Amino acid sequence: MPESSHESGKETRYRVRVESQEEIADGVFYLKTDRPFDFLPGQCVALAIRQDEQARYYSIASGRSETRIGILYDLVPEGKLTPELARLGSGDELLMSDPFGSFVDGEEVAVWIATGTGIAPFLSIARSLPSTAVARTKMLIHGSRTLERFYFREELRDLIQERFVCCCSQCDGNEADAQARGSGFYAGRLTEWLRGAVAEGTLAAGPRYFLCGAAGMVVEVRDLLISAGIPFEDILSEIYF
Amino acid sequence: MKRALFGLTLSQLRDLTDELELPAYAAKQLAHWLYRKHARTIDEMTNLPAAARELLSTRFEMRIATPAKVSASSDGTRKYLYGAEGASRSSSPRYVEAAYIPESRRATLCLSTQVGCKMGCLFCMTGKQGFQGQLTAAEILNQYESLPERDLVTNLVYMGMGEPLDNIDPVMQSIEILTSDWGYGMSPGRITVSTIGIIPGIRRFLNECGAHLAVSMHSPFEEERRRLMPVQHVYPLREVIELLRESDLPRQRRVSFEYIVFGGLNHSDAHVKEIARLLSGIRCRINLIRFHTIPDTPLHPASDEQMVAFENQLKAKGILTTIRKSRGQDILAACGLLSTRELVKPAALDY
Numbered sequence: 001m002p003e004s005s006h007e008s009g010k011e012t013r014y015r016v017r018v019e020s021q022e023e024i025a026d027g028v029f030y031l032k033t034d035r036p037f038d039f040l041p042g043q044c045v046a047l048a049i050r051q052d053e054q055a056r057y058y059s060i061a062s063g064r065s066e067t068r069i070g071i072l073y074d075l076v077p078e079g080k081l082t083p084e085l086a087r088l089g090s091g092d093e094l095l096m097s098d099p100f101g102s103f104v105d106g107e108e109v110a111v112w113i114a115t116g117t118g119i120a121p122f123l124s125i126a127r128s129l130p131s132t133a134v135a136r137t138k139m140l141i142h143g144s145r146t147l148e149r150f151y152f153r154e155e156l157r158d159l160i161q162e163r164f165v166c167c168c169s170q171c172d173g174n175e176a177d178a179q180a181r182g183s184g185f186y187a188g189r190l191t192e193w194l195r196g197a198v199a200e201g202t203l204a205a206g207p208r209y210f211l212c213g214a215a216g217m218v219v220e221v222r223d224l225l226i227s228a229g230i231p232f233e234d235i236l237s238e239i240y241f
Numbered sequence: 242m243k244r245a246l247f248g249l250t251l252s253q254l255r256d257l258t259d260e261l262e263l264p265a266y267a268a269k270q271l272a273h274w275l276y277r278k279h280a281r282t283i284d285e286m287t288n289l290p291a292a293a294r295e296l297l298s299t300r301f302e303m304r305i306a307t308p309a310k311v312s313a314s315s316d317g318t319r320k321y322l323y324g325a326e327g328a329s330r331s332s333s334p335r336y337v338e339a340a341y342i343p344e345s346r347r348a349t350l351c352l353s354t355q356v357g358c359k360m361g362c363l364f365c366m367t368g369k370q371g372f373q374g375q376l377t378a379a380e381i382l383n384q385y386e387s388l389p390e391r392d393l394v395t396n397l398v399y400m401g402m403g404e405p406l407d408n409i410d411p412v413m414q415s416i417e418i419l420t421s422d423w424g425y426g427m428s429p430g431r432i433t434v435s436t437i438g439i440i441p442g443i444r445r446f447l448n449e450c451g452a453h454l455a456v457s458m459h460s461p462f463e464e465e466r467r468r469l470m471p472v473q474h475v476y477p478l479r480e481v482i483e484l485l486r487e488s489d490l491p492r493q494r495r496v497s498f499e500y501i502v503f504g505g506l507n508h509s510d511a512h513v514k515e516i517a518r519l520l521s522g523i524r525c526r527i528n529l530i531r532f533h534t535i536p537d538t539p540l541h542p543a544s545d546e547q548m549v550a551f552e553n554q555l556k557a558k559g560i561l562t563t564i565r566k567s568r569g570q571d572i573l574a575a576c577g578l579l580s581t582r583e584l585v586k587p588a589a590l591d592y
Contacts, residue, residue: 216371
């Protein structure tokens with residue numbers, strides 16, 4: 001039965017059941033629930049446990065053809081929702097809004113840039129588009145601190161192939177050496193890789209650029225792209241707030 | 242660690258007096274000393290018994306901070322820089338700004354509500370700091386309380402660093418203290434809160450206080466606004482306007498739209514028509530703002546002629562429109578410029 005909460009600004013009218021939940025890295029969870037609606041890959045939902053609490057927004061990480069909604073999220077120990085969300089198990093219920101948001105992408109050529117769990121909307125889009133289109137038109141640059149935080153790395157490598165770059169800012173020497181033998185791994189900050197790519201001409205004006213992550217990253221990367229001559233009209237940003 | 246007295250509401254002061262087993266009326270006495278008599282020490286609160294003051298002093302402190310720096314403009318605007326240690330996420334000092342803007346018949350104080358900002362608007366200097374923390378109600382109010390020109394201030398605007406409705410609890414608490422009889426006793430009509438359009442925050446703000454609301458528009462077109470303001474992905478302008486249209490606001494409560502005019506970008510005939518269509522049936526005004534350029538921006542200021550032409554076109558559509566005066570340009574008046582320069586280093590970014 002539909003229920004309503006307007007506290008978040010988005011009506012959490014669906015009571016959905018948790019199918020599974022896994023801690024895929026320290027403090028990072030992947031939650032799967034019933035799927036009560038269709039959505040556009042890249043869209044968000046509002047989640048809450050109870051009607052009287054303010055819902056929080058998360059990008060959908062699952063593909064459009066999947067039978068479950070997948071949510072990738074960081075546990076925020078002082079947060080109002082995620083500590084309780086992280087304790088949910090199979091069969092538990094939570095409240096979910098209709099999908100919303102316009103951070104969506106089609107089969108046009110695009111460069112996706114994300115940090116941490118900001119990978120979620122790109123994961124959803126990559127899982128939803130025809131695999132040939134993803135491999136042909138998308139480039140993904142993902143920044144994280146440690147190797148374990150490149151979520152769904154193997155799946156994304158299969159989809160995006162050689163144009164998937166992982167920038168690991170805190171990998172130690174052994175990890176860096178091991179990974180550097182494979183293509184698409186960079187031991188350093190995402191912005192360092194971007195500056196190099198701009199200098200080499202790997203990144204230039206033409207495609208649309210999609211940025212997703214914390215505000216500081218989005219602003220810094222956007223400034224970097226603009227200073228490299230990429231029109232701001234071609235840069236779309238989704239900030240986690 | 243001692244707790245702060247300044248910034249507490251009457252209800253919180255009652256909890257405090259209960260906790261210390263002081264008479265119930267002591268809560269109002271405390272509020273009076275804090276917000277009407279502007280006490281700086283607990284010892285000044287002489288109508289409280291000496292034993293009560295001593296007890297209070299063992300557990301509480303005032304925590305009212307003076308500005309760390311002031312810059313004075315030739316036009317009379319003064320910008321104050323305040324430390325925000327409570328909001329710091331690192332050992333580096335963090336700062337927020339408050340701008341005092343005197344005019345012939347009024348004096349406005351522009352308050353900050355966050356250290357940095359999460360919203361990432363393309364035209365904003367504060368966003369370049371990233372988000373570094375929320376201010377408490379006490380830190381918001383301190384910008385007013387410790388202002389040397391406090392008694393000259395006629396209007397308060399929450400338009401400094403940060404998005405006020407992304408820090409809604411302390412912002413509402415500060416407004417409660419400013420507008421209550423037991424607090425500063427200020428009319429809500431002298432307060433304006435500016436937002437980029439956080440819908441749940443607007444809903445709560447409209448329901449819980451009587452202050453004016455200003456919404457940053459900057460473009461009436463969805464695609465263009467998305468590129469200027471990422472928040473458009475989540476809270477589209479049309480949904481913000483629908484909410485305002487549905488809200489039954491009293492006539493004395495003002496809604497305004499802030500509109501920075503960027504040269505060659507957002508002041509065409511098409512923009513005028515779309516603004517008029519969007520705002521049809523809403524009692525509001527538009528404030529046109531000159532863009533003060535910031536480093537690494539692809540945006541440009543509009544010329545005076547473009548500003549005036551745009552103003553006239555909007556007026557011709559029946560929209561009450563004014564061009565805001567630019568103030569304090571010689572002291573880095575654009576929001577966030579002063580504190581950004583004061584940062585020892587940017588927020589610890591690691592990705």
